[in-house]
Amino acid sequence: MPELPEVEVVRRGLAQWVAGHTIADTQVLHPRAVRRHLAGAGDFAGRLAGRTVFGARRRGKYLWLPLDSGDALLGHLGMSGQLLVQPPGAPDETHLRVRLRFTDGGRELRFVDQRTFGGLAVDPGGAELPAPIRHIARDPVDPEFDESAFAGRLRRRHTGIKRALLDQTLISGVGNIYADEALWHARLHWARPTETITRPVLDRLLGAVRGVLAAALAAGGTSFDALYVNVNGESGYFDRSLAVYGRRDEPCRRCGTPIRRDAFMNRSSYTCPRCQPRPRRAHW
Numbered sequence: 042m043p044e045l046p047e048v049e050v051v052r053r054g055l056a057q058w059v060a061g062h063t064i065a066d067t068q069v070l071h072p073r074a075v076r077r078h079l080a081g082a083g084d085f086a087g088r089l090a091g092r093t094v095f096g097a098r099r100r101g102k103y104l105w106l107p108l109d110s111g112d113a114l115l116g117h118l119g120m121s122g123q124l125l126v127q128p129p130g131a132p133d134e135t136h137l138r139v140r141l142r143f144t145d146g147g148r149e150l151r152f153v154d155q156r157t158f159g160g161l162a163v164d165p166g167g168a169e170l171p172a173p174i175r176h177i178a179r180d181p182v183d184p185e186f187d188e189s190a191f192a193g194r195l196r197r198r199h200t201g202i203k204r205a206l207l208d209q210t211l212i213s214g215v216g217n218i219y220a221d222e223a224l225w226h227a228r229l230h231w232a233r234p235t236e237t238i239t240r241p242v243l244d245r246l247l248g249a250v251r252g253v254l255a256a257a258l259a260a261g262g263t264s265f266d267a268l269y270v271n272v273n274g275e276s277g278y279f280d281r282s283l284a285v286y287g288r289r290d291e292p293c294r295r296c297g298t299p300i301r302r303d304a305f306m307n308r309s310s311y312t313c314p315r316c317q318p319r320p321r322r323a324h325w
């Protein structure tokens with residue numbers, strides 16, 4: 042599953058290559074890729090024909106292209122979806138699902154998805170913010186992220202801090218890996234009750250979240266080939282820079298204590314038992 046930094050890299054690629062271009066025609070090569078567009082593939086293509094893309098926007102891990110009709114072309118990348126910007130003569134990808142050609146005859150936008158969990162849809166009137174993602178909260182690198190509102194909602198939630206970080210209606214864009222990394226940097230245990238988190242502690246945590254996202258974005262940005270918009274590959278950040286995630290029994294990079302792995306929501310949580318002691322009261 043791509044995380045926020047990878048999706049932001051794709052958004053920048055789309056802003057560079059697709060914004061300002063007018064869609065000539067759309068080919069849907071697999072109906073499953075537009076299943077979220079309930080009116081069907083014909084309606085999907087019809088709403089795109091002749092429309093100019095005027096930007097590339099993101100809310101959490103969701104991307105959309107606002108169109109001059111006031112509609113939005115919304116992308117769900119799912120587990121394996123890729124948005125590629127390819128020269129018209131480039132051979133079709135094995136799992137090419139949707140192709141958009143532009144009136145200038147230049148690069149095509151291709152949606153490629155091996156497992157077809159992702160897809161594209163046109164959301165009528167959704168250029169500003171598509172309806173299917175209105176419940177998704179802003180992410181902490183969004184300039185309009187409201188820290189005071191987040192602090193208040195967090196205190197009222199009565200849950201563990203990591204569950205809160207993964208709740209897309211509270212804060213978006215923080216996946217399992219980045220949550221563990223940020224909690225380690227902020228020296229907070231994942232089961233710490235949200236109602237015990239004071240504003241200074243929250244500020245420390247948000248600083249840590251922004252730090253790991255920025256570092257990952259910088260790593261993803263450097264590996265980004267401008268001719269090839271790709272979210273499938275993990276950014277170089279994953280191998281090089283992880284402080285705690287996936288490092289069970291390896292020494293903490295701060296104090297040398299072996300890293301602990303706990304089962305968490307069918308996944309894992311990694312902590313340093315010394316830097317991130319278990320809270321006396323905990324929301325597991």
Ligand SMILES: [Zn+2]
Binds near residue numbers: 294317
């Ligand atoms: Zn430690």
